[in-house]
Amino acid sequence: MSTAQVVRRVAVFGGTHGNEMSGVYLVKRWLQNQEAITRPSFLTVPCIANPRAVERCRRYIDVNLNRQFTPGTFQYCMDVPSTAPYEVHRAVELNKKFGAAGEAFDVIIDLHNTTSNMGNCLIIGSSTDSFTLQMVRYLVQRSGLVCPVFLTENPASHVKMADTRSMGVHGIENGHYGPSCLRSVSRHGLCLELGAQPQGVLLADIFLRHERLVHTCLDFIHKFNQGELFPKETLEVYRILHVVDYPRNKDNDLSAMIHPELQDKDWHPLQPGDPMFLTLDGETIKYEGDSTIYPAFINEAAYYEKGIAFWATQKETLNVNELQVKN
Template identity: 35%
Template sequence: MPLPPKIKGCLSLVSDEQGYLKEGAPITDSTPYEVRRAQELNAQLGPKGTPEAVDLLCDLHNTTANMGMCLIFYSFDWIALHIYNYIQSKMTSAPVTAIQMDISETYSLESVGKHGIAIEVGPQPHGVTRADIFNLMKEAVDLTIECLQKLNSGKKHVLVFCEDTVLPRKHVKAICNCYCTLPTGSTFEGGKVEAYTLVKSVDYPRDPTTNNITAAIHPQLQDNDFKLLKPGDPIFLSFSGETVKHEGEELYPVFVNECAYYEKKIAFHLAKKVTVTFPSVSVKKVD
């Protein structure tokens, strides 16, 4: 199914967790493949931060953590929230959650587009194909394209906000300068959605001399992403049998025991649940 032509987009299986999209030295014969490929993608889909960048870029990820179907974005912008709400309302095969990564400067692939979303699905071990995980990802991609097609249906119109918008003025100005293609009088209803914002990351207990990990994720925490973690709840079980308990405020663990985070010294993230209001959008015909 081709992407709608009016809101340009890109669906990609390539990630950039190492930050290779940063501008760096010129490409040479000794340049690592990841750096070379990242700069090729930036040239093809961007350049990042320019008017030529694609309107929407969707980056597809699998995770070893029990995240289910999770959307990740770096700002609560109107396109991301409408797509999230659409997928959440249509998908019945799994719960759909969303996390906002509050990072001032990002280098992930989806950040190359004017708008970007990462879709994380798990748990799936590396090197293993699981039909259920594949089908979840396919359903999310199909619903994303379906949502974009609805936004792009009809003739060109100016996109405007309904009066009850609560977005900052700078976002209102940006969106009113955009073009959408809903039929005259059509409205995408706004509303409220629950999402999560990151608070902090937690590392594994380590030997102070060797810096080696000395404990594993506690069985009561393992596979319990998005379940409220209270003070005193077990989070680690040391290799000598001691339990390490959570201290501090009640928060939600995410990306618990993610394989790719070992090298980053992250056992899991802690997040808080928030309610986000997103605006209705309607259109009026351009004379």
């Protein structure tokens, strides 16, 4: 059996990216009236993570806030250079209040939207954090929603790629995607990534699903604090392997787009020989890997600047330990 410390403080963030509107407006509402997110056994604090970006309805002002929670950023402590990007200043502020430099919140729930057809995606960074795994399992079982789980933990420091360099396949260093994000400053972190929703647009169905998932998370935490025993479970996850870029010409401009047969097929298997891209001249480029992958974040608008057409993942089943609050 695994045990974890009682949860005293939970933070719910919206607006980590200022144009992802569900979290922005949920948090704005909760800042006006916190009764809905109040549970008797712990404190819940709603927060707009990137207020300047929210004001301008932009993803960020200078740099991506969700990649600034690093030792390099936190070395500044109290003295951030005035020339540093706004999001670096903001990351230091948030770490002082919510991270190890401050009151060290126990749980962070970070609300995001994606333009990809990801559904009700739950993003976690560890396959060994029994508390977060049990919370995710509770969401899968109790929310009444289909919730694919995206695991950003990569078991290899560099993953060997099956595709050619011209296909735009890149490896990732171990942990690159996860530990620099906002949720990593707390003991347990979860990202609720819902889509498809255009940037700067508020869709009612996604707003309501986001709200339901947050309430279900808070209900789990309260039950955990009350001593409920959560039994051993299994959990299906999609573990990241690598990113795939768009094919490009000699000027590094796009020469192809997501194939119509792949578009909106997040979480569906992509098998060797399946259509992957369609060139601007109408030629189909097929997936040439050696094994089946499960694409995620297909054609995400915010990832064009990053050179990401989609994330390749593999499907796994994790064993989740029995869990109870530590006495």
